[in-house]
Amino acid sequence: MPYFETNDGVQLAYEDYGTGAPIVFLASWILNTDMWEYQVPYFLQHGYRCVMLDRRGHGRSDRPATGYDVDTRADDVAALIEHLSLDGITLVAQSAGGGEAARYLARHGDDRVARLVLLSSTLPYLRLTDDNPEGLPEAGNEADIAQLRTDRPKWFADRAQGYFATHLGNETSAALIDNLVRQCLSASPFATVEMRRELFNTDHRADVARITVPTLIIHGAADQSVPIDASSRRTAKLLPNSTYKEYPTAGHGLHITHAEQLNADLLEFIKS
Template identity: 70%
Template sequence: MPFFEVGDGTRLSYEDYGAGAPMVFVSSWVLNADMWEYQVPFFVEHGFRCVLLDRRGHGRSDRPSSGYDADTGADDLAALIEHLDLRGITLVAHSAGGGEAARYLSRHGAERVLRVAFLASTLPYLKSTEDNPEGIPEAVNEATLAQLRKDRPKWFADRAQGYFATHLGNDVSPALIEHEVRRCLSASPFATAAMFRSNFHTDFRPDLRHITIPTLVVHGVADQSAPIGVTGRRTRKMVPHAVYREYPTAGHGLYVTHAEQLNADILGFLKS
């Protein structure tokens, strides 16, 4: 599998499938390129080129001690796009990957990007502040981070059922849930904590205000990781031209539980 090197010497892994108009998939916090296994075959079969990045500290990429902020994530994404000289891109970003995609557009412009899809993204700003009262109190986030650091495997295992909203009837096998927890645990523990904190403290509202390209926002009403009232619905208001979809029975893991519906919605967005 190919690698490329960014400015600080970090080697990043990526995957490249198919031919045609390029789609660049930006993975969630702690997940890597493998999370898109229900999307890539579908879009390759529909004539698209699918490019997937393992961000630093994730998957097969190097695990440096720095670079887990949104600016570096956006710059690493830009380096991949320039390395492959991709143009006419559709960015497809899940969860914290949405912040990197939004920051990429504000830092590097949309010259190479035609459209962007935010899936269960943690936009626009998670932290509660005086001008962002809808956010989450910092003390709550720090307590959550302390639990994560104390027993990382338990933290992910305890949240797995809610991640897929299995209580709403989503059919996810115990084996698949265990597999996804292992995939989350494959990320560097240092990167896991550093990115968790950075994503919480980063205000992406200015980035969203500058998005003028076609945008798709998809969010699950039952999302426990990125509550829709804090994230998806507010993102829709900040990007009023966006195509917006809510999935009533979806949690954060909608790329698995609602893969068929999600793929169809993204394909319709690509063709619109």
């Protein structure tokens, strides 16, 4: 696996396959490049180049004590793009990766980005405040952080079925669920907590309003990790010219349970 060095000396791992038009995949909180195993082969077969990043504290990258704020993470994305001299990018961002994508565009512009895809995104602003009445109570997030610090494996295991919305008929094997939990636990415990608090409390409304590239927004209506009313339905209103799709039976893990539908929707958007 290749590495590159960020501005603050952190070694980040990435994967790079294919030679066509580039798709840069930004993973969810506590997941890494492995999460895209149902997307990468599909897009390679259709002639695209697939680039994936292990953000700091995740996967095979360094685990520094700093840099988990969204500005630094967005700059890490920029450093990868510059390192590989990528242009005409389709930026595909899942969950917390959506905040990195939006902040990257706000800080670095869209000269290198042709289009944006937001999957199950944490945008635009999750925390309940006086001027954000559709947000979620901060006490709930702090309770989750307390549980993560007490028994991190149990916290992920308890939420695995909801992640896939298996109660709506989405078939996932016990082995697949176990594999996902192992991926979640591979992230640094420190990074897990730091990013959890940061992504919940970061206001991206101004970032979203400034997006001008063609954008596709997809979210599962049964998402328990990032409720759709607090996230993508609001993001779509801030981007009235975006393409917006809801998957009625999908949870947060739609990149797995609805991979066939998702891949087809992504390909159609990229080709359009």
